[in-house]
Amino acid sequence: MRLAKLTLLGFKSFADKTEFTFDRAITGVVGPNGCGKSNVVDAIKWVLGERSSKALRGTEMLDVIFAGSAGRKPMGMASVVLTFENPVEAGVAVSAVTAAEEAEAGANGGGEEVAPETAAAVPEPIADSRLPDAEPSEDVGINMAVRGKRGLPIDTDTVEVERRLYRDGTSEYLINSRKARLKDIRDLFLDTGIGADAYSIIEQGKVDAMLLASPMERRVVFEEAAGVAKYRQRRLEAERKLDRTETNLTLAREQLESTERRLRIVKGQAAKAKQFKALDGELRAVKMTLACEQFDELHQRLMGLTSRLAELDGERHAAAAQLTAIETAKQEAELTRHEAADELRRVESQLQNARHEEQAAQQRSRSAQQSAESVKRAMENDAAQLEQLTQRVEQLAVAQRDAAEQIAGLSEALQSAERGLEQAGA
Ligand code: ATP
Numbered sequence: 001m002r003l004a005k006l007t008l009l010g011f012k013s014f015a016d017k018t019e020f021t022f023d024r025a026i027t028g029v030v031g032p033n034g035c036g037k038s039n040v041v042d043a044i045k046w047v048l049g050e051r052s053s054k055a056l057r058g059t060e061m062l063d064v065i066f067a068g069s070a071g072r073k074p075m076g077m078a079s080v081v082l083t084f085e086n087p088v089e090a091g092v093a094v095s096a097v098t099a100a101e102e103a104e105a106g107a108n109g110g111g112e113e114v115a116p117e118t119a120a121a122v123p124e125p126i127a128d129s130r131l132p133d134a135e136p137s138e139d140v141g142i143n144m145a146v147r148g149k150r151g152l153p154i155d156t157d158t159v160e161v162e163r164r165l166y167r168d169g170t171s172e173y174l175i176n177s178r179k180a181r182l183k184d185i186r187d188l189f190l191d192t193g194i195g196a197d198a199y200s201i202i203e204q205g206k207v208d209a210m211l212l213a214s215p216m217e218r219r220v221v222f223e224e225a226a227g228v229a230k231y232r233q234r235r236l237e238a239e240r241k242l243d244r245t246e247t248n249l250t251l252a253r254e255q256l257e258s259t260e261r262r263l264r265i266v267k268g269q270a271a272k273a274k275q276f277k278a279l280d281g282e283l284r285a286v287k288m289t290l291a292c293e294q295f296d297e298l299h300q301r302l303m304g305l306t307s308r309l310a311e312l313d314g315e316r317h318a319a320a321a322q323l324t325a326i327e328t329a330k331q332e333a334e335l336t337r338h339e340a341a342d343e344l345r346r347v348e349s350q351l352q353n354a355r356h357e358e359q360a361a362q363q364r365s366r367s368a369q370q371s372a373e374s375v376k377r378a379m380e381n382d383a384a385q386l387e388q389l390t391q392r393v394e395q396l397a398v399a400q401r402d403a404a405e406q407i408a409g410l411s412e413a414l415q416s417a418e419r420g421l422e423q424a425g426a
């Protein structure tokens with residue numbers, strides 16, 4: 001396993017995408033002071049999970065994003081990718097993974113409380129709360145059983161580890177382009193000597209720091225280099241387990257004491273329960289005797305009531321027969337009542353008709369009387385007119401006689417006039 005490539009984009013002074021390819025020969029980065037050489041080391045530390053902005057020579061984590069220059073705008077994201085070659089190691093077959101390593105894989109890969117390597121000795125970094133430690137990761141494929149076969153515990157020939165930070169503060173880790181947690185990054189490089197604080201990065205001033213370091217601080221580096229860090233971690237876990245077991249033991253003892261106390265109480269309660277059971281038996285027997293006596297009494301009463309019930313049943317039958325007869329009589333009476341009602345309605349209808357006829361006759365009689373009176377009045381008028389007409393006829397007869405006498409006179413006059421005329425003519 002070896003580091004093959006470092007790719008930077010938007011990280012500190014690397015605004016453009018920059019790739020450092022580390023071939024088999026030694027690669028050196030040279031340049032004048034302040035040109036950005038240490039930024040390369042910072043990038044490697046950052047992608048390996050450095051959480052302290054001070055360790056990256058900034059005041060806050062966002063300082064790692066390219067902040068812009070005279071001719072260039074600031075960038076919105078910093079990304080650093082480390083590409084490792086992770087070939088199957090020479091002479092190692094998959095079957096070579098030993099039982100001990102599998103056990104180790106179970107302990108590390110499957111355990112819930114894997115503490116960061118050398119956590120006890122390394123000072124806590126200044127935490128950046130926006131880092132996605134607690135976010136769930138995808139299955140990035142870390143499998144400790146692969147360790148004996150390849151340098152990194154992922155069964156791929158190349159392993160890419162990426163860290164991104166956006167200007168809004170959101171951040172993510174990716175292993176082979178799959179979302180990961182910082183814990184996954186730490187698990188990936190456990191016991192490889194690779195890590196933000198591991199011995200594989202000897203940066204400016206680190207040699208001095210190593211020389212000046214306390215024996216304990218130096219021991220951390222040596223232990224990691226010697227590969228004993230995992231045993232140290234296991235010891236820590238075992239100690240934690242022991243602590244938990246002791247706590248559990250204390251709890252169990254307390255529970256035992258409390259159970260013994262409860263047992264004593266329960267024993268007392270059991271004696272009382274026994275006494276209660278005996279008294280309860282007596283009570284049951286008394287209750288049974290009482291119940292038998294009550295049963296006998298009730299049985300007697302039941303017999304009496306049964307015979308009374310039979311009598312009442314007979315009476316009920318007789319009453320039912322009477323009721324039937326009454327019902328029949330009632331039905332007949334009802335029938336008669338219906339017929340009478342029909343007859344009444346018929347008579348009332350006839351009476352109504354007779355009344356109507358009477359009213360009509362009275363009406364007719366009144367109108368006949370009125371007609372007779374008007375005829376009588378007409379006759380009286382006619383008589384008066386006749387009287388007048390008789391008088392008029394008499395007057396006219398007188399006038400006729402007078403007229404006839406006048407006509408006779410006038411005829412004689414005419415005849416005499418004609419004779420005079422004839423005589424005159426002759
Ligand atoms: P020395 O030899 O003194 O150690 P160096 O070559 O290692 O220097 P660095 O200290 O890595 O250089 O780089 C410093 C340069 O990086 C400075 O020019 C600084 O302006 C630039 N730089 C640092 N952070 C950013 C940033 N966020 N955006 C843009 N440029 C940055």
